[in-house]
Amino acid sequence: MRALAHPDRGELQLDTVLSALSDPVRRRIIGQLADGPDDQACSAFQLPVSKSTSTHHFRVLREAGLIEQHYSGTSILNTLRAADLEARFPGLLQAVLQASRHEAPSPTAERL
Amino acid sequence: MRALAHPDRGELQLDTVLSALSDPVRRRIIGQLADGPDDQACSAFQLPVSKSTSTHHFRVLREAGLIEQHYSGTSILNTLRAADLEARFPGLLQAVLQASRHEAPSPTAERL
DNA sequence: CCCATTGTACGATAACTCTAGTAGTACGAA
DNA sequence: TTCGTACTACTAGAGTTATCGTACAATGGG
Numbered sequence: 001m002r003a004l005a006h007p008d009r010g011e012l013q014l015d016t017v018l019s020a021l022s023d024p025v026r027r028r029i030i031g032q033l034a035d036g037p038d039d040q041a042c043s044a045f046q047l048p049v050s051k052s053t054s055t056h057h058f059r060v061l062r063e064a065g066l067i068e069q070h071y072s073g074t075s076i077l078n079t080l081r082a083a084d085l086e087a088r089f090p091g092l093l094q095a096v097l098q099a100s101r102h103e104a105p106s107p108t109a110e111r112l
Numbered sequence: 113m114r115a116l117a118h119p120d121r122g123e124l125q126l127d128t129v130l131s132a133l134s135d136p137v138r139r140r141i142i143g144q145l146a147d148g149p150d151d152q153a154c155s156a157f158q159l160p161v162s163k164s165t166s167t168h169h170f171r172v173l174r175e176a177g178l179i180e181q182h183y184s185g186t187s188i189l190n191t192l193r194a195a196d197l198e199a200r201f202p203g204l205l206q207a208v209l210q211a212s213r214h215e216a217p218s219p220t221a222e223r224l
Numbered sequence: 225c226c227c228a229t230t231g232t233a234c235g236a237t238a239a240c241t242c243t244a245g246t247a248g249t250a251c252g253a254a
Numbered sequence: 255t256t257c258g259t260a261c262t263a264c265t266a267g268a269g270t271t272a273t274c275g276t277a278c279a280a281t282g283g284g
Contacts, residue, residue: 014211015134022130023242043260050244055262057242074251074260089211095203099126102201135272155230165273167232172271186230186281225284232279240271249262254255 004076007065009084017089020064025049026057027100030066030080034097039077116188119177121196129201132176137161138169139212142178142192146209151189 007013020026025047032045047054058078061067068079085093119125132138141157159166170190173179180191197205 014139014208014215015136018130018134018208022127022134024127025242027126041260049242051261052245052263053243059262060241071250071261074258076261089207089214091203091207092211095201095207096126096130099201099204103126137272153230161272162274163231164233164275168272170231183231183280186228188231227284228282230279230281232277234277235275237273238271239273240269242269243267245265247262247264250260252257252259254257 004062004069004071006062006068009065009081009088012065012084012088014089016064017066017085017092020060020066021096023057023060025053026061026066027096029057029061029078030093031097031100033067033078033080034082034093038079039072041072041075041077043075116174116181116183118174118180121177121193121200124177124196124200126201128176129178129197129204132172132178133208135169135172137165138173138178139208141169141173141190142205143209143212145179145190145192146194146205150191151184153184153187153189155187 021030028047029045033040042054042058045054047057049057058067058069058076062069065081065084068081069076071077082093133142137159140159144157145152154166154170157166159169161169170179170181170188174181177193177196180193181188183189194205
């Protein structure tokens, strides 16, 4: 029950991935996942939007295949699908992450 | 007269660039510019959209800073701003181009 | 000057996105 | 069972985007 749909590695679409990455809130999520540990709950992210909007962004990321989500009690744990992305679109994620860091020197303090 | 506004290299925004690249028509334009010569006229692109929609996509690419456009007679010549992009977002353009080729093996024949 | 070529501007429409509020579900703890 | 936490679903509004048709402007060639 409460299964969350994820696209397979082979189903990843460049369109969807780039479109998911074009939102700053979602890039912030991806950045925190890339820099921090795996399995971070949604509540571990300090996002400048409401809870329902957060849910929306996490869903977009999951459906694009950028993150993997699975339930653990009342929480959902999020993990970056770095290997899948690297296999399908080599260098893309790293380039975006680097560009993102360059653009926002202090991600935790930025206003967004 | 008929000056076309372009963002400076330092003004390039990751948001805008990724969002511009998330459309397949625009990726096709970028791909053809990357693989072909500089200064290709808009009419050199066989796009599956109307002329006015084409204009729209070229404008989005120019305003995002991905291409440089300048008039030459009745035509506009388009050039990929590869150096500017590489300076600001290293590896990003190449990663997208490679992913794009991988996803669409024969760009000229694809249905889009 | 007339005309063909090339691209723009404008108006319209349908679809999508981001945002939030409200209500509800699943789970763990007391 | 009752409560709090964590997150989702649904609904809705505001804004943006992609698309096109039509009309128009700029240039170069005869």
